[in-house]
Amino acid sequence: MRATTMLPAVAMTAVSMVLTLAVVVMWLGSAVPEPVALVVGLGIDGGWLATLAYERRLAAQGDHNRTVTGIGWAFGLGATGVLVTHALTGEESAAWLAVAWLPLAAKALWVVHSLWERTALTPDALEAIQGIQQEARDEAAVARARLRAEAGTEETRLAAVTEAGARVADVQAKTAETLSQAWATLEKARKGEGTGRALTSVTAPVTPGVTPRWELPIWGPTQPVPALEAAPALTDEALDALVVQIRDSEVPPLSYRETASRFRAAGHAASEVRLRAAWKRVTTAAPDGPHVGSEGRS
Template sequence: MRKQMATVAPAIAMTVVSMVLTLAVVVMWLGSSMPWPIALVVGLGLDGGWLATLAYERRLAAQGDHNNAVTTVGWGFGLVATGVLVAHALGEESTGAWLAVSWLPIAAKALWLVHGLWERTALTPVALDAIRGIQQEARDEAAVARALLRAQAGTEETRLTAVTEAGARVARIQAETAERLSSAWSTLEAARQGEGTARALTCVTDRVTPGSQPRWELPVWGPYEPVRALENPPALSDAELDRIVTELRTSQTPPLSYRELSLRFRAAGHSASETRLRAAWRRVTATAS
């Protein structure tokens, strides 16, 4: 109701002022040439016609209807009232003052037009509450979606940070392990290549393999297959050992490596110490080369 009065009150006030001015001007203008009661009737007729047309137009607007003829007549009365005020202003000494108020009938008609537009677009309190609820719900959903996206982004950032730190830790550990393995391998290689190593091995293995030149080989890294233990394995002479090694080595092309030959040798049921088997491997490979 308050919003409605905000548009209808100025229109009513300006209409009343316009009708009073129009009536006063008509009485003053026609009073010199005819009795003032007749001039009063003319002024009231003009105002009454304008008021009746305005009331009819408002009634149609309240019913949701519109009539162009009524609207045209209403604007016609407004223009006539404005014309009367302008004509009176041109005949007075203070022309500017009267011209300043001559636009009031047209302004009043325009205010009623604005009020009509407001009525056609006005909504009930129930509809306004529903619209506010929908807007609030949309704002809530948008806020929840933004919070969810921020939480997901924070979680993903934390996960990526943890994965990156774990990867860096693993890389450091692998580098340290590789460095230690490289250092240990270098130590083993230096010991194998050293002159004192051969003499030490000769002192230990001279009684086992007389005349052999023992050489300490680095261990072979890789998978291995366990071989079943033999009970009372037959002892092999050097010649038999050389023959078996030769047959196993040349059993496929390209020839077997020492590790493969050793596995097949023991899988076949033969028995010999690692030192004798390696010595036989050297004799066979030296003869083949």
């Protein structure tokens, strides 16, 4: 990389010095002896080369001197002035003007080379920078891939949720339609002229004297009914007392089936096993013994 910027500057400087020497010799050769003209040309080139070497030495030390830089630019401008003057006073002015800018171009190339040297890094530093840049690119690529994957997953999830919601809405709509049709059928049957007669013909043999009542079930929000508190279990003594009270409420005493029916109708609770055991205890402990008619009815 160092030769990339240094070699063009060296080549341009060499060409500029040769042109300057040639122009000075041709220009002053007719007025002064050629050795004198050659010395003048070499003096211009030598001064330029000396200031350039001194600038390179300061640059190698990490230093800079404006005076030396100004002298170097002065030699470059002097060489350019010599070339331009020769081009304007000579016969082939266009050709000489085309190369008159070479001294300034050589000086500019040395400036570019100096700037490169000030910013040049060692191979280790360049490798470290490349590693950092590659790591940053890798992290950015991984982050982009993660974001794309998360976006794809979220899109899939939203699509699945939307599809499931659509299916649920479709099922609810069909269910509502079916229920509305069923309710319409029930309402039509309730308001029909033959509904009352049909109910009467069915219920009359079972429940004589009861007028059938047709009501549609409730469809809609309902009020929750508070749970009933469980009644405390009856002791054996209390259960026996209740069985005796119910059994002896009529004459002759009631059968077991009638006693059990009235026991439950009164709101008492007891298992069938305990109730039958209480019946046996009561009937066994009765002074006149079990009533034949009562047991026969049970």
